[in-house]
Amino acid sequence: MNKELFLLAHCKGVSQQLLRKIMSIDPTLKLFFHLKDHEWESYFQFKKEKIQAIKKEYHSLSFLALEKKYKKDNIMFLSLYDQAYPPLLKEISDPPPFLFYKGDxxxxxxxxxxxxxxxxxxxxxxxxxxxxxxxxxxxxxxxxxxxxxxxxxxxxxxxxxxxxxxxxxxxxxxxxxxxxxxxxxxxxxxxxxxxxxxxxxxxxxxxxxxxxxxxxxxxxxxxxxxxxxxxxxxxxxxxxxxxxxxxxxxxxxxxxxxxxxxxxxxxxxxxxxxxxxxxxxxxxxxxx
CATH class of the missing domain: 3.40.50.450 (Rossmann fold)
Structure with a gap:
């Protein structure tokens, strides 16, 4: 499970459509966090203010804190890359990059x-x-x-x-x-x-x-x-x-x-x- 993807999914400025676009351009997210502002604008057609807001929100989040809170509330999560991801859902044109679930x-x-x-x-x-x-x-x-x-x-x-x-x-x-x-x-x-x-x-x-x-x-x-x-x-x-x-x-x-x-x-x-x-x-x- 990609921790960076998990945190991006929690950023209010990152829509499902944007998350899918990011994953299609940079599936490992290795490039994403090294992009300069003008490269963000080139890839994603964002204004500088929005880019900075997303970066700020991303760096304000803690994977460990969120994981601990969700575990306490029995909320599980998985990404599109996980083996447990619903197989039929992988077949649609716009599968959610991330799923949160409770139960089996x-x-x-x-x-x-x-x-x-x-x-x-x-x-x-x-x-x-x-x-x-x-x-x-x-x-x-x-x-x-x-x-x-x-x-x-x-x-x-x-x-x-x-x-x-x-x-x-x-x-x-x-x-x-x-x-x-x-x-x-x-x-x-x-x-x-x-x-x-x-x-x-x-x-x-x-x-x-x-x-x-x-x-x-x-x-x-x-x-x-x-x-x-x-x-x-x-x-x-x-x-x-x-x-x-x-x-x-x-x-x-x-x-x-x-x-x-x-x-x-x-x-x-x-x-x-x-x-x-x-x-x-x-x-x-x-x-x-």
Whole structure:
């Protein structure tokens, strides 16, 4: 694990995109810390003030202090170069250079992993559809991956736990800012016996743009993603689009044409997503 990379990941002035660019130009980070200001500007198109701010913040951080704090809070971390890094996530175009996690990282290596996302306000039909579709997957040892959000996400995690299955939650923001707060008890359960992942340092509060970033990790960790009840403009459809861009399967559960919360899923089917009426429609896409 590269300590320099770890500290750079904690610098507020260093975005995920910049961190990936730095790694592509200088994977060992041997060159990076010897660049002169004008070379930073040439490589990364930064103004001198930002370069100096990043350098100052970097030198203010202590690897040992952060490591000690995270160890006390049972927060683990790994880089893209580590063997334990989720293999499916390595395949996407923009894998996080760093991951922070609590729980069993081996779950992210499961050959049977499926993403489940949907509305924050599921109807009775949505709840029944979720249980009908994913219960057999759980009983057949599929790891259920979702985003710890209110609604379908939380229900998918809870169903996995109640049925003695395994689940992975991907969160926006860091571990010291679990969102939404009402799902803190569920998060604690997942941390204890399952797995929670974040690409953000633990002290990072969730921001609006973190949620679509999180969604690409849900689809990236999964062989396919199931969409259950989604409006035409929703985060679930962003996840579906990201799954397609990652060359992953997209499954959509159809709904009533009179239900606004099914408009997005029905549109996905119209545009080529696989219509799912029972679990066999998912299983048949993964022979063996």
């Amino acid at each position: 990282i081996e779950l992210s290596h499961s050959p049977q992993s499926i993403g489940v996302v949907g509305t924050r306000n599921p109807s009775r039909y949505g709840r029944f559809a979720l249980e009908y579709i994913i219960n057999p997957l759980i009983l057949n040892n599929w790891v259920i991956i979702s985003g710890l959000a209110k609604g379908i996400d939380a229900l998918a995690h809870t169903l996995s736990i109640n049925q003695k299955g395994k689940t992975i939650a991907v969160i926006a923001g860091g571990f010291y800012h679990i969102y939404p707060k009402q799902n803190q008890p569920l998060a604690e359960q997942i941390m204890t016996s399952h797995l929670i992942l974040s690409e953000h340092p633990p002290s990072t509060p969730p921001q609006k743009w973190h949620f679509p970033m999180r969604n690409r990790l849900i689809s990236g960790l999964s062989k396919g993603t199931i969409i259950i009840q989604a409006q035409k403009k929703s985060g679930s459809l962003i996840t579906a689009q990201q799954a397609l861009e990652q060359n992953r399967e997209v499954f959509a559960v159809p709904g009533s044409i009179f239900d606004e919360y099914c408009g997005g899923t029905n549109e996905l089917i119209q545009n080529g997503a696989k219509l799912v009426q029972d679990v066999s429609h998912i299983i048949e896409e993964f022979p063996g």
